[in-house]
Amino acid sequence: xxxxxxxxxxxxxxxxxxxxxxxxxxxxxxxxxxxxxxxxxxxxxxxxxxxxxxxxxxxxxxxxxxxxxxxxxxxxxxxxxxxxxxxxxxxxxxxxxxxxxxxxxxxxxxxxxxxxxxxxxxxxxxxxxxxxxxxxxxxxxxxxxxxxxxxxxxxxxxxxxxxxxxxxxxxxxxxxxxxxxxxxxxxxxxxxxxxxxxxxxxxxxxxxxxxxxxxxxxxxxxxxxxxxxxxxxxxxxxxxxxxxxxxxxxxxxxxxxxxxxxxxxxxxxxxxxxxxxxxxxxxxxxxxxxxxxxxxxxxxxxxx
Amino acid sequence: xxxxxxxxxxxxxxxxxxxxxxxxxxxxxxxxxxxxxxxxxxxxxxxxxxxxxxxxxxxxxxxxxxxxxxxxxxxxxxxxxxxxxxxxxxxxxxxxxxxxxxxxxxxxxxxxxxxxxxxxxxxxxxxxxxxxxxxxxxxxxxxxxxxxxxxxxxxxxxxxxxxxxxxxxxxxxxxxxxxxxxxxxxxxxxxxxxxxxxxxxxxxxxxxxxxxxxxxxxxxxxxxxxxxxxxxxxxxxxxxxxxxxxxxxxxxxxxxxxxxxxxxxxxxxxxxxxxxxxxxxxxxxxxxxxxxxxxxxxxxxxxxxxxxxxxxxxxxxxxxxxxxxxxxxxxxxxxxxxxxxxxxxxxxxxxxxx
Amino acid sequence: xxxxxxxxxxxxxxxxxxxxxxxxxxxxxxxxxxxxxxxxxxxxxxxxxxxxxxxxxxxxxxxxxxxxxxxxxxxxxxxxxxxxxxxxxxxxxxxxxxxxxxxxxxxxxxxxxxxxxxxxxxxxxxxxxxxxxxxxxxxxxxxxxxxxxxxxxxxxxxxxxxxxxxxxxxxxxxxxxxxxxxxxxxxxxxxxxxxxxxxxxxxxxxxxxxxxxxxxxxxxxxxxxxxxxxxxxxxxxxxxxxxxxxxxxxxxxxxxxxxxxxxxxxxxxx
Numbered sequence: 001x002x003x004x005x006x007x008x009x010x011x012x013x014x015x016x017x018x019x020x021x022x023x024x025x026x027x028x029x030x031x032x033x034x035x036x037x038x039x040x041x042x043x044x045x046x047x048x049x050x051x052x053x054x055x056x057x058x059x060x061x062x063x064x065x066x067x068x069x070x071x072x073x074x075x076x077x078x079x080x081x082x083x084x085x086x087x088x089x090x091x092x093x094x095x096x097x098x099x100x101x102x103x104x105x106x107x108x109x110x111x112x113x114x115x116x117x118x119x120x121x122x123x124x125x126x127x128x129x130x131x132x133x134x135x136x137x138x139x140x141x142x143x144x145x146x147x148x149x150x151x152x153x154x155x156x157x158x159x160x161x162x163x164x165x166x167x168x169x170x171x172x173x174x175x176x177x178x179x180x181x182x183x184x185x186x187x188x189x190x191x192x193x194x195x196x197x198x199x200x201x202x203x204x205x206x207x208x209x210x211x212x213x214x215x216x217x218x219x220x221x222x223x224x225x226x227x228x229x230x231x232x233x234x235x236x237x238x239x240x241x242x243x244x245x246x247x248x249x250x251x252x253x254x255x256x257x258x259x260x261x262x263x264x265x266x267x268x269x270x271x272x273x274x275x276x277x278x279x280x281x282x283x284x285x286x287x288x289x290x291x292x293x294x295x296x297x298x299x300x301x302x303x304x
Numbered sequence: 305x306x307x308x309x310x311x312x313x314x315x316x317x318x319x320x321x322x323x324x325x326x327x328x329x330x331x332x333x334x335x336x337x338x339x340x341x342x343x344x345x346x347x348x349x350x351x352x353x354x355x356x357x358x359x360x361x362x363x364x365x366x367x368x369x370x371x372x373x374x375x376x377x378x379x380x381x382x383x384x385x386x387x388x389x390x391x392x393x394x395x396x397x398x399x400x401x402x403x404x405x406x407x408x409x410x411x412x413x414x415x416x417x418x419x420x421x422x423x424x425x426x427x428x429x430x431x432x433x434x435x436x437x438x439x440x441x442x443x444x445x446x447x448x449x450x451x452x453x454x455x456x457x458x459x460x461x462x463x464x465x466x467x468x469x470x471x472x473x474x475x476x477x478x479x480x481x482x483x484x485x486x487x488x489x490x491x492x493x494x495x496x497x498x499x500x501x502x503x504x505x506x507x508x509x510x511x512x513x514x515x516x517x518x519x520x521x522x523x524x525x526x527x528x529x530x531x532x533x534x535x536x537x538x539x540x541x542x543x544x545x546x547x548x549x550x551x552x553x554x555x556x557x558x559x560x561x562x563x564x565x566x567x568x569x570x571x572x573x574x575x576x577x578x579x580x581x582x583x584x585x586x587x588x589x590x591x592x593x594x595x596x597x598x599x600x601x602x603x604x605x606x607x608x609x610x611x612x613x614x615x616x617x618x619x620x621x622x623x624x625x626x627x628x629x630x631x632x633x634x635x636x637x638x639x640x641x642x643x644x645x646x647x648x649x650x651x652x653x654x655x656x657x658x
Numbered sequence: 659x660x661x662x663x664x665x666x667x668x669x670x671x672x673x674x675x676x677x678x679x680x681x682x683x684x685x686x687x688x689x690x691x692x693x694x695x696x697x698x699x700x701x702x703x704x705x706x707x708x709x710x711x712x713x714x715x716x717x718x719x720x721x722x723x724x725x726x727x728x729x730x731x732x733x734x735x736x737x738x739x740x741x742x743x744x745x746x747x748x749x750x751x752x753x754x755x756x757x758x759x760x761x762x763x764x765x766x767x768x769x770x771x772x773x774x775x776x777x778x779x780x781x782x783x784x785x786x787x788x789x790x791x792x793x794x795x796x797x798x799x800x801x802x803x804x805x806x807x808x809x810x811x812x813x814x815x816x817x818x819x820x821x822x823x824x825x826x827x828x829x830x831x832x833x834x835x836x837x838x839x840x841x842x843x844x845x846x847x848x849x850x851x852x853x854x855x856x857x858x859x860x861x862x863x864x865x866x867x868x869x870x871x872x873x874x875x876x877x878x879x880x881x882x883x884x885x886x887x888x889x890x891x892x893x894x895x896x897x898x899x900x901x902x903x904x905x906x907x908x909x910x911x912x913x914x915x916x917x918x919x920x921x922x923x924x925x926x927x928x
Binding site: 013014017018019021022025042043044045046047048049050051052053054056076077078079080081082083084085086087090113114115132142143144145146170171172173174175176177178193194195196197215217239241242243257258259260273 | 316320384385487492494601608617621625628630634635636638642
C-alpha cells in the first residue's frame, strides 16, 4: 500500500469552496440556531473570495447547504440581475455545480439581501438572508458582550423604549427596515434589513430561514412554524409600508412591495421590487405558459 | 431569459472588472518577482495582515490588486481559507530569535546590547530626485562592525522579572495543538489571550496606529515606554510524523513590548508580535495591549473596541459595502418618514421649553 | 391610581402587631481585606420608614445595595414578605433577581447617572420600568408615566425632556417617579438629597414625605445627614465600620442616644 492510495487526489479547491472543517462547524452552529430560534450563534466565519459586508455570511451558509442537485436563486433588493446577486449566484454555481434560477418556485435554496420574495415559500425550500448587523440591541447597546448578557436576561426594556420614544416624538413608529421581532416568544432578532412588508412572511412560515452575518460572525434561524412577532404596542398596530394600492408600471401588478422611481416631471413611478415576479407577469400577459406561485399577500393584504 | 440583456447585471460586472484589470495590464512572473524584491516592507505588512507568510503570494496579491492593500489582504485571506492546517509549529522563545534589530528605550544599555540593525530612523527624509533625471541611486556599502553582534539576544523582560520589577502573570500551559485558533472559532469577549494576540497580529496597520496613537496622546490610561523592540527571524520548527523536529524555514517577525507602571506598583507589559517587519504596527499594538486591562466599555483602548475595529478585511469590506444598492431599506424609511409627516399624530409630543 | 390610605397614614405606627415586610439576618460582606458588613440584621415593617445613618465607609450604602440585590453577601439571609416569594432572596438566580428588583423594589441613587438613562426622555425612563414588567399598551404607558411623574411633583410639561437637560432636583424626581411607577413594595433611597441645594433638598424631602403619607410606602433611607433622617425616619439604625451599633425609634435615638458613637453623631449635629 502506498500513501497515495490512502489519500484523495489533490484538488485546488474543496467542493463548495469551504473545506470540510469549516462546513462541519457551520452545520453544528446551524443546528444549534434551529434548536434555539432567533438566538445568535457565534461562528468562526471564514474569509471567502468576496469582501466582508457583501453577503459573506449568507454565502457561507448557502455553501454549506448546496449540493449538485440544488437549484439556487440569489436576489439583492428583490432583483436577480442586481450586480452583487449576479456575482454571488455565479460563484455559487461555479463551486457547487448547482443549477441557477430566477424563479422563486423552482429554487431549493434562496439567498437574499433585503427582501423575501412575494411568492410563498414551501416546506422544501430554504431561505438564507444576508445580515449586515445581527444585533437588534446595537442601537441601545453597542458593546456585544453586554448585549449578549441582555439577550440571556430577555432584557428588552430599552428596545421597547426606543419605540415608545419614536411614537412620542413622531406620532408613529419610525423604524424602517430591519424591524425587531420576537422569535418563539423568547429572543428578539433583527430579521435583516427586509422591509416591514416582509416580516409577517416569517411568522409561522412553512420554510426554514437562516440569517447569517459573516462580518459580525453570528448566525441565527427561524425554523418552520415558528412565531415571529414584530415588537408593537397593543394599541398601535404594526404598519407595513403603504404599498398595497400601488401599481407596477411595467407589469401592471398591484398589491406588492414596490420600488419608487423618481420621474423628470417631479412625479414617481412604481415597479415591483420582486423583479422576477414582474417578469413572470409580463410573460403571462404576453401569452407564455408561466406559472406564478401563490403569493403571501393577496390583494395587498397579508391573510391572518 | 430574454430580460438578462435588457437589465444586464452580469455583463456590467464583467465589463467593470475588465476595465479595472485592463488598467493593470498583463501580470507575469517577472512583475511579481520585481514587486517582491522592490517592496519588502509592503510585502511584510500585507503578509502580517493576511496572517499568511508567503512573499511570492503576497507579491502576486499586490500585483493582482494593483497595490490596493485591503484587496491584497482579502485575496490572501480567502486563499488561506482553502488551505489545510497541516501541523502546528513549536513555540518560539524570544531568546531563540535570530535577531537583526533590538532596541530598548527604557535603559541606556541592556544586556546583549542595543542593536540598531536596519532602520531609517536617523535618515534624512530627502527624495532622491536625481533618479528621475537618470542618475541611479546606489546605496553606500555597509561596513561590518569589528565584532559581530550575537545572533541571539536575551529578553529584557526576563531580566526585569529576576529583578522583581515586572508583574509576572500566571503562565497558562497549553499544548500547542490546543492553542485557540482565531481563524477557526469566533472571537468572544472577554477574549482568550491567544485570540487577543492573534487579532493584534492580523490587525490593520493603519487602524492600529490610529487607535494606538489615540492611546498615546492621552485617551489611554498608560503612557508607554518601549521596553524592547525586535526585528528578527524565527525558525518554523515542526514535528515530522516520525517524531523528528526540523526547521521548515525562517519567517521574519517583529515584536514590541511596551511598559508602564501598573496599579500593583510593578511594571505592566503590553505585547504585540506579527509576521514580517512592521515596527509601527507592533508598537501601536503593544500600547493598546498595555492599555486594554480595566479600560471602560466603549473606550478607544478597550479590548472589544480595538479588536473589532482594526480587523482589516471586516472593516474595509463593510466600508465599501455601502456602495451596494440600499433602495429597499431606503424605501422603507421613506414610508415611515412620509407617514410621520402626513398623519395627524395620535400622540403629539408635549412641548418642551427650550 | 394614587392609593391614599388615610386610615393607615393617620395611625400611630403599630410596629409589633404586623409581621415585618423586610427581614435581613446575619449579613456579612468583605471586599478583600475590607469588612463592609459584619453580621448585620434589619427588619422593616409595612408602611414604616427605616433610616440608616453613619459616616462614609460605615457600610450603610452597601447594605442598601444588598437590599436591592445588586450584590450577594458572603453570608446572610434576606426575605421579603410578598406573595409568591419565599426563601432567601440571595439565593435567587440572576433573572429572578432582575425581575424582582424591576417590579417590586424601587431605588433612588445619590448619583442620577446610576439610576437614569440620560439619553432617553424622562417619561421614557419611567415607562421603561413598566415595559420590563410587561406593559404593552402605549396609552397605559403614557398615562402611568404621567401619573408617576405627577406624584413625584415633576413639571409635566417637561416629561419628554432628557434628564441630562434637567437640574439635579428634577433628576431626583425622575428617579423617584421611575422607582414608584410600579407601586413597589419597598422603596430604597440612597442619599437621595445629598448634593442638592438646601432649598431644593427641602422640596424633595417634602415630596418624599407626602408620598409616604399618601401611599404608605415602606422605605429605607440611607443618609449621612441626621437632619434628613430625622425628617423622614420612624426608626433609625446607626452603623459604624460595617456593624449596627444602635437602633431604635427615631425619637429615642435623637433624644437619648445610648451608644457613644451615636452620642457623638447627635451632638455634633446639634
